[in-house]
Amino acid sequence: MITRLSKLFVRTLRDDPADAEVPSHRWLVRAGYIRRTAPGIYTWLPLGLRVLQKVEQVVREEMDAMGAQEVRFPALLPREPYEATNRWTEYGPNLFRLKDRKGADYLLGPTHEEMFTLLVKDLYSSYKDLPLSLYQIQTKYRDEARPRAGLLRGREFVMKDSYSFDVDDAGLAASYQAHRDAYVRIFNRLGLEYVIVKATSGAMGGSASEEFLAVAETGEDTFVRSPGGYAANVEAVQVTPPPEQDASAIDPIxxxxxxxxxxxxxxxxxxxxxxxxxxxxxxxxxxxxxxxxxxxxxxxxxxxxxxxxxxxxxxxxxxxxxxxxxxxxxxxxxxxxxxxxxxxxxxxxxxxxxxxxxxxxxxxxxxxxxxxxxxxxxxxxxxxxxxxxxxxxxxxxxxxxxxxxxxxxIDVAEVRAGDPAPDGSGPLSLARGIEMGHIFQLGRKYAEALGLKVLDENGKLVTVTMGSYGVGVSRAVAAVAENSCDDRGLAWPKELAPFDVQVVATGKGEELLAAAEQLAAELSAAGLDVLLDDRKASPGVKFTDAEILGMPLAVVVGRGLADGVVELRERASGERIEVAVTAAVAEVIARVRG
Amino acid sequence: MITRLSKLFVRTLRDDPADAEVPSHRWLVRAGYIRRTAPGIYTWLPLGLRVLQKVEQVVREEMDAMGAQEVRFPALLPREPYEATNRWTEYGPNLFRLKDRKGADYLLGPTHEEMFTLLVKDLYSSYKDLPLSLYQIQTKYRDEARPRAGLLRGREFVMKDSYSFDVDDAGLAASYQAHRDAYVRIFNRLGLEYVIVKATSGAMGGSASEEFLAVAETGEDTFVRSPGGYAANVEAVQVTPPPEQDASAIDPIxxxxxxxxxxxxxxxxxxxxxxxxxxxxxxxxxxxxxxxxxxxxxxxxxxxxxxxxxxxxxxxxxxxxxxxxxxxxxxxxxxxxxxxxxxxxxxxxxxxxxxxxxxxxxxxxxxxxxxxxxxxxxxxxxxxxxxxxxxxxxxxxxxxxxxxxxxxxIDVAEVRAGDPAPDGSGPLSLARGIEMGHIFQLGRKYAEALGLKVLDENGKLVTVTMGSYGVGVSRAVAAVAENSCDDRGLAWPKELAPFDVQVVATGKGEELLAAAEQLAAELSAAGLDVLLDDRKASPGVKFTDAEILGMPLAVVVGRGLADGVVELRERASGERIEVAVTAAVAEVIARVRG
The missing domain is CATH 3.90.960.10 (YbaK/aminoacyl-tRNA synthetase-associated domain)
Known part of the structure; x- marks a missing residue:
């Protein structure tokens, strides 16, 4: 497919948005990938939506591959299930609540533990039906006190959430591990530099939990690492208490x-x-x-x-x-x-x-x-x-x-670089990250609250044990941007770029545009998604925009054409090489697929 | 891909849901495609979601093909734009309204004219930028007084909505026609029997508008047709007034x-x-x-x-x-x-x-x-x-x-079969249908209310003229089911079926299941999506379920295997033929692709 920049619904902006605190926010807005609609609420423009859909597809493929089954719940949910688990109240002001025309209470789902639990209760009744993992890629809502950093902390956002259902702890451990492995594959494919850290489970309840953090200076989460491989979200660090001391020689107060x-x-x-x-x-x-x-x-x-x-x-x-x-x-x-x-x-x-x-x-x-x-x-x-x-x-x-x-x-004192690591392997170091995924062993909290039981092998009713697993899909778009952008704009990895290559026609001759069109047509025929800058604009404007938009590879069809060459520019590395026009298609394909 | 029915998250139900008024609702629930979450609010189970995603894909491909560009707006929208057009008030109780933690007013978008108008105003400023068509496939909300018929009239539903932007009426007419053509292709691909009828424009404002109605006895909309080809939603029928009469000879009151x-x-x-x-x-x-x-x-x-x-x-x-x-x-x-x-x-x-x-x-x-x-x-x-x-x-x-x-x-008297058609071609006939698509020439109403103007060729500011176009995506799933189901269950057309073929292993021998597995593997290798009924269940249960689930084609691997044959069953026609095992794969592929 060829998309013409002259027709694409996009405008690059010269100025940073006033509320931009982090580079991904600044560049996603300036490059015309997203627009702010309300605080913490964004609209996806064509370029941004392409990236979002690619992230969704990576997540979907890996969830399918691990045997999870896709469903889709509503976002508008009745109060009762959340009342049964007390989350209607516990979420406090973070929950968007509303009434319908009959006065019945509803909420905009921040996460769907209750609904999945009830659905499985509705359909399944035997240990033979388990294990089961279900997921959805769906729009979620949280009325954050301080929405910030564009897509990084929004009030309406896209998540993949999944839930596992097992009859016993060993089953839960296996389902948890399967999700963990799938998440490793997902974040590897997204090209993110990430760490897996121990985490607290927050309002979710439950026991074991880990977070996948994209390493980023601008991240909201602080995490620690030890020389021995221990890693934890700073909230989850447990200080090892010193031994009790003999105070018999100490004077009175x-x-x-x-x-x-x-x-x-x-x-x-x-x-x-x-x-x-x-x-x-x-x-x-x-x-x-x-x-x-x-x-x-x-x-x-x-x-x-x-x-x-x-x-x-x-x-x-x-x-x-x-x-x-x-x-x-x-x-x-x-x-x-x-x-x-x-x-x-x-x-x-x-x-x-x-x-x-x-x-x-x-x-x-x-x-x-x-x-x-x-x-x-x-x-x-x-x-x-x-x-x-x-x-x-x-x-x-x-x-x-x-x-x-x-x-x-209460273990809430600040953790410092140099503190002894809980694993005894030496001093802790600190870094910051963006929470991209969170996996929980929920246990039986929700199943108990909502009565999800199945008959076991002996015909006895047992309460199901559950896991809950999330990936911030829209947040991933920002995290990848944050990981890859520079001071000239976005710089997408190949798997997520909206287009494989941008063909930039510069100069005024008709034959330049014709040659660019021809090159784009050949690349498109080879199966590549091509963005063709066919605008009547100066080379400077076009080069600047190409860097802001951030396709991994650009082909400049310009003055060199008279000598039979075009220029290839790798966005991330900044590498520029001249290639014979006749060899350009093969070279681009090799780099896109390589 | 092979999906095993023993692992698929589905349960067929023996009883109709209590609130089922129409066959599509009954069967989509009984076949485990959807589950009711709240009045007019449904959850998509794996089989239903596959159909929904296929409808989305058809719509997306045809919108892309006509040059419309995909974006995605939030569902949670600020009040102000809807206040500017008075729709915040005009929607009355049909609008879901809520407040955020700071007391600001929001709504759940029922349709996005205001938001698209503001977005284009935000980015574009010249006639050179137009024409432009943007679309989204997105979740919408209407607090219906009487949600009914499952997906046919829901309160949370998926729509494709698009909007065209032109500088003049001729441009709008062309954009309207392009959408109309795309809709014809979409509904043809969905395999729906439909009519295009003149329509009223309801709360949208605007002038010319047509509806695409799926013909269905259970539809909520009544439409008329004339021998001469006139067709209109009954709301849009305009009675031709008789000529004025001479009353001079009439006695006084x-x-x-x-x-x-x-x-x-x-x-x-x-x-x-x-x-x-x-x-x-x-x-x-x-x-x-x-x-x-x-x-x-x-x-x-x-x-x-x-x-x-x-x-x-x-x-x-x-x-x-x-x-x-x-x-x-x-x-x-x-x-x-x-x-x-x-x-x-x-x-x-x-x-x-x-x-x-x-x-x-x-x-x-x-x-x-x-x-x-x-x-x-x-x-x-x-x-x-x-x-x-x-x-x-x-x-x-x-x-x-x-x-x-x-x-x-006021032209609101009932329209009757036999009434003279407005086109003068003879008597009207009446039928019922499900509104699947609606296309409007909005004109300048929204652009005027929100100040969307561009500079024309002479450097003069002109107000943009708009069209608005909708497809009921989730409703299409129900409409196709309504069109195709029978008294035994669902019967999907090939383009929308969750799986291309269902392989049913019946009987107790290990070799029967092995043969079914082998057949499924070969079909999968050929690129087909195969649902394999590998459950330990009686042939009767399996046949009944296959008819309820409604894949277009089933292959029964059973007693005939001893004689080297399997049975092919076409769901829609009821045709059953025996095929040699060795020829089965080729025959299935021919029927799926044919």
Missing amino acids: QEIDTPGTGTIVELVDAVNARFPRPDRPWTAADTLKNVVFKLTFPDGKSELLVVGLPGDRDVDLKRLEAAITPAEAVAVGEEDFAANPGLVKGYIGPVRLEDGTAALQLGLKGALKVRYLTDPRVVAGTSWITGANRADTHQLNVVAGRDFVSDGV | QEIDTPGTGTIVELVDAVNARFPRPDRPWTAADTLKNVVFKLTFPDGKSELLVVGLPGDRDVDLKRLEAAITPAEAVAVGEEDFAANPGLVKGYIGPVRLEDGTAALQLGLKGALKVRYLTDPRVVAGTSWITGANRADTHQLNVVAGRDFVSDGV
């Missing part, structure tokens, strides 16, 4: 006056000045910082949470969010401190000294009940400098287990 | 007592008994019936409308709806009569006789203002028996133009 030490730095300086330690100076790591958050639950209720962690680390908000989902957290503001005088800003600590004795939990002044969770490093026997719950006052020698016991462990 | 004649039949009997006409008896056609409707407008306001038409005809509610859209009409009830004592049920007429003089419009007792529209047959000079706006009283010799003038003409 000592209350100290520390005026004007509302920050960790001020506190450490003051303590070093007035209570120096003989062997080495105090550092921020010796302090126990207590940070107060307000949690809001999907039902609208809220409560306070205090996180205690070594003073040299901050709470990582994304790790916190993953740990407390479906609740949402914000750091408390002045008004919350004002409303809770027991919380003395800058001087919060786990020990209540109202009556001079240690407390077993954070029971602050005024009998304020607050959940108190501590970092895994705060093991029994560790000794801390921390707040005394009174202005300008701290405590020394506050020993975990002896002087206080928290309500539990 | 005569008021007559007609107690107990609340119906036309009673009235005609009473008048014939007491005021016989010398030449021929009075008939219902001599009476002027006045029917009162309450119109409700999208903005919630309502008003009364009186339709005057010959007493031998009823108002056709679909014709009325088409004539008054976007308002909706209901026949007034007792409470409306009670609230408007000027409307004397059964005795309404156009002439106010309070003061003994004729009125020029329907000004009923109590100065009630009501719009009064009359059938085209009520031309000047025609004389009628009609109500006197007083109980038990009628009037004779009420002459249109002399005694009253209506507020206008």
Whole structure:
């Protein structure tokens, strides 16, 4: 097929869109692949849609090849199934909800666990029917608080979601592995540089889960890697707690006056000045910082949470969010401190000294009940400098287990490059990525909530165990663009390019255009998709547009034609070579197919 | 490809779904092609999705072939563009509306005229860019008052919608014709028996429009045909008014007592008994019936409308709806009569006789203002028996133009087989059909409302003229099923069948299954899509299922195998022939490709 640029519905733009934060967004809009319709909602123009359809096709082929069967659910879904699993509520404001003309509640599906579970329940009843894997490539909706980066975080987007159904854990493990293998093939074919990392399961519930992240500086996800091959999304990193320590030689709590030490730095300086330690100076790591958050639950209720962690680390908000989902957290503001005088800003600590004795939990002044969770490093026997719950006052020698016991462990401190890896193989390194795929072993959560059981070999009803697997199809278009674009425009890999080759006719002679037409016709006859720049425009405009549009290969039919040559330009490498006109078709075909 | 029925996600059902009104709905559900998710909202199972995708592919190929370019808009759309054209309001309760987390208004797109208009405005600015045709194959939403008949009238459905953009009327006519030609090719390929009929343009606005109707007894649309080739949706039939008549010899109005004649039949009997006409008896056609409707407008306001038409005809509610859209009409009830004592049920007429003089419009007792529209047959000079706006009283010799003038003409009386055709070629015949496609010359309505102008050859800004064209893609699946199914199940035409052939292994011997596997493998190797019934089930179950599932061709590998033969069964014709095993592959391929 030959498509003429003079007829193609596309305009390249000279200016970046005002809201472009990342290169893929900038170039997909400037190259006329997509247009913004509303925040986080995009229209696919002909070039963009071609790429999207190619991604869909790669995903479809690999899902079919692993034996998954394609179905297609509606996007407009009734409330009841999501009510049964509590997700109608848990999704909170991320869910688009609406009523029909009769007042019945509906939602725009963010993911379809409930619907697949009910469908299988509807049709199947025996272990003989399993294992089963079903998938769909379908439009999904999430009312993101902060849609951003074009297709990377949208509110309407295309996903492939699939679901596996097995009678037992071994079956689920096999279905999970089959999906994992298929995803490896998919992301290899998409030409993405990616890593597979351990992940948390978020609102999905379930146990084992991994993410496929496209490595990208602009990615929203941070992940860690160890020399030994451990890799995890930063939300999923589990800190290895140090061994418990013997605190028998540690002095009792000592209350100290520390005026004007509302920050960790001020506190450490003051303590070093007035209570120096003989062997080495105090550092921020010796302090126990207590940070107060307000949690809001999907039902609208809220409560306070205090996180205690070594003073040299901050709470990582994304790790916190993953740990407390479906609740949402914000750091408390002045008004919350004002409303809770027991919380003395800058001087919060786990020990209540109202009556001079240690407390077993954070029971602050005024009998304020607050959940108190501590970092895994705060093991029994560790000794801390921390707040005394009174202005300008701290405590020394506050020993975990002896002087206080928290309500539990929360592993939400920031992870740093150089931290010891959980696999013991050395220091962690950090990088960023774009979440392209996510695979979960859901287990029986949804099957139990919705009553999906089958008869097993002994005629006994057993609850089915499920997996859930997603690929961000529209997001993949942006991730590949992000991976491959440069400062001149898009640069598609061969598998996803909208056209195999762009033929650029430059110069004014009729014979130049005729030669370009002829070349395009021969390439098309050989089965290639050809974009022919037949516009009346200057060579400069045409070359610039060819680089913005990003076909892997361009053939320039221009001045060289008089000498019997055309120029081949590889978009990604920038390589340019002259080829005899007579050899051009064969050379292009070899490069496209090679 | 071979797909094994033992693994395919499908269950045939023995019972009709409770809400099945039409055969396509019954069989698509019973054969496991679709499942109902909510009223008018369906899930596509693997077999159904294959058919849907084949329809999509046919549509895509023909749209591409005519030079239209594929794009894809979101389904979730902002309110503003639809506000600008007033459709946000005009769609009334048919539109799914929702708010996002920030309270901004959105809708689920029922059709995308506004969005396409704005997109072209966004990118194009010159006559040189036109003509342009864009299309999408996309999920649409309409909150139907009465979703019914499975896929035939759903609330979430797949449509191909396209839009043409031209600088002048001649361009629009050419774009319209190109779409019309493409639609002819599409519906021919789908194997549908269809007619192209004149249509009304409904809420779209615009002028010329035609519908492609699949002929089906169960269709919702009624259309007419004339011997001369005229064809129109019944909503679009325009009655040719009779010539005006000379009323100079007609007596003045005569008021007559007609107690107990609340119906036309009673009235005609009473008048014939007491005021016989010398030449021929009075008939219902001599009476002027006045029917009162309450119109409700999208903005919630309502008003009364009186339709005057010959007493031998009823108002056709679909014709009325088409004539008054976007308002909706209901026949007034007792409470409306009670609230408007000027409307004397059964005795309404156009002439106010309070003061003994004729009125020029329907000004009923109590100065009630009501719009009064009359059938085209009520031309000047025609004389009628009609109500006197007083109980038990009628009037004779009420002459249109002399005694009253209506507020206008409304052509909403029922159309009957035998009525004279508008083309003068003879009597109309009536039939029913399913609306599969609709093509409109929109003109400049949307371009004007949204400011889509381009510079013409003289550098002057001109408003673009548009066409809008739709194909019901998911509806086509049902229409083809409706066209082709019988009392044993589905019977797909070759172009749309989910599989080319079903190989049915019957009997218990291992060698039977092995032979069936071998045959399936050879057919698959030849490029056919094969469904292999490898289940452990009785021949009866397998044959019944094969007929329900409806592949065009089945090969039965059973008892005949001992004699070296298999049986070929054509689903549609019911033809069964025995073929030597050695010749079976060639015979199947010939029939599939033939």
